[in-house]
Amino acid sequence: MTTLLRLFRQWFPLWPDPLKWFEPLARFYRENADYHRMTSSGGKVDEPQTGVLSALIRPAGRYLEVGCGGGEVARDLARQAAVVACDYSSLALQRAANAKPDSLHLLQANAGKIPLGDATVDGAYSFEVLEHVWNPAEVVAEMIRVVRPGGFILLSVPNQFSLDWHLPKRWYARLLDLCLAGIRWTADRCRGRVFVNREPDLNGPVYADCDMVSCVIPRNLVRLMERSGCRVEFWDTGYMRAHKIGQQPGLDYQRRMTRPFWRNFGDHLLLLARKGKCSVFRSQCSVVRM
Numbered sequence: 409m410t411t412l413l414r415l416f417r418q419w420f421p422l423w424p425d426p427l428k429w430f431e432p433l434a435r436f437y438r439e440n441a442d443y444h445r446m447t448s449s450g451g452k453v454d455e456p457q458t459g460v461l462s463a464l465i466r467p468a469g470r471y472l473e474v475g476c477g478g479g480e481v482a483r484d485l486a487r488q489a490a491v492v493a494c495d496y497s498s499l500a501l502q503r504a505a506n507a508k509p510d511s512l513h514l515l516q517a518n519a520g521k522i523p524l525g526d527a528t529v530d531g532a533y534s535f536e537v538l539e540h541v542w543n544p545a546e547v548v549a550e551m552i553r554v555v556r557p558g559g560f561i562l563l564s565v566p567n568q569f570s571l572d573w574h575l576p577k578r579w580y581a582r583l584l585d586l587c588l589a590g591i592r593w594t595a596d597r598c599r600g601r602v603f604v605n606r607e608p609d610l611n612g613p614v615y616a617d618c619d620m621v622s623c624v625i626p627r628n629l630v631r632l633m634e635r636s637g638c639r640v641e642f643w644d645t646g647y648m649r650a651h652k653i654g655q656q657p658g659l660d661y662q663r664r665m666t667r668p669f670w671r672n673f674g675d676h677l678l679l680l681a682r683k684g685k686c687s688v689f690r691s692q693c694s695v696v697r698m
């Protein structure tokens with residue numbers, strides 16, 4: 409019964425009131441050193457999204473990282489090009505400032521309101537951050553705004569349709585998972601929703617994604633970006649899994665991939681888009697600022 413209820417809540421979370429979470433979340437990011445220690449514990453530069461990013465970087469370029477955390481990726485990238493990295497948390501930025509090269513500039517900013525001018529960077533990326541903001545579409549809109557036409561937007565974010573394939577589950581829980589995922593997918597596809605909000609879990613011990621407040625719906629985010637004038641080069645939700653089983657899903661690998669099922673139902677979404685000449689991105693939902 410508990411499994412049933414848990415699975416149901418996973419696929420059909422209640423729509424929480426972001427205003428109720430405004431202060432608790434702000435405090436969490438401001439004060440929880442354990443969280444920032446955990447999210448900057450290393451290993452990020454070996455993950456495939458960082459490999460894809462490296463292949464996109466040009467030495468004379470200027471790039472933006474949204475939600476840099478402890479700054480591991482930004483520091484690595486700043487050895488090749490100029491990088492501006494922003495994060496909401498000053499604790500995270502203190503970590504990022506450690507052994508910071510001159511070509512890395514740190515900004516304390518809310519991802520929903522990036523303090524940079526229009527078309528001022530050659531590319532913007534964000535890894536594992538969109539799930540921590542109430543309105544991921546608003547953050548993507550900001551990323552598109554600050555990127556120059558022809559520049560890239562690279563996103564990596566857990567997928568609502570992650571079926572936790574890597575976790576051991578009993579056959580009936582797996583079957584139920586599949587059925588609920590199917591219903592959810594059909595409902596969201598029809599409604600064109602780009603994300604679904606959920607309540608974070610801030611009171612227990614810190615664990616990965618305890619501060620998760622939204623789930624992006626990959627296919628609908630892709631459609632929204634295309635409607636906004638971006639050209640989506642690839643999107644796929646199988647790359648984390650491919651990485652875990654020893655494949656190296658780099659840029660070329662991703663560009664060759666066409667996996668209709670895994671595109672929607674894999675682990676994390678990896679999406680690469682180019683800003684078109686006249687991209688306009690309007691957020692679908694009400695704006696919630698932290």
Ligand SMILES: C[S@@+](CC[C@H](N)C(=O)[O-])C[C@H]1O[C@@H](n2cnc3c(N)ncnc32)[C@H](O)[C@@H]1O
Pocket residue numbers: 437447448452474475476477478494495496497500517518519520534535536537540541698
């Ligand atoms: C899971 S960590 C990811 C950090 C880093 N991108 C990485 O992959 O190691 C999420 C980060 O998002 C930041 N964050 C959460 N909400 C934010 C917001 N509204 N604006 C900017 N950063 C935010 C948090 O402070 C945290 O550092």
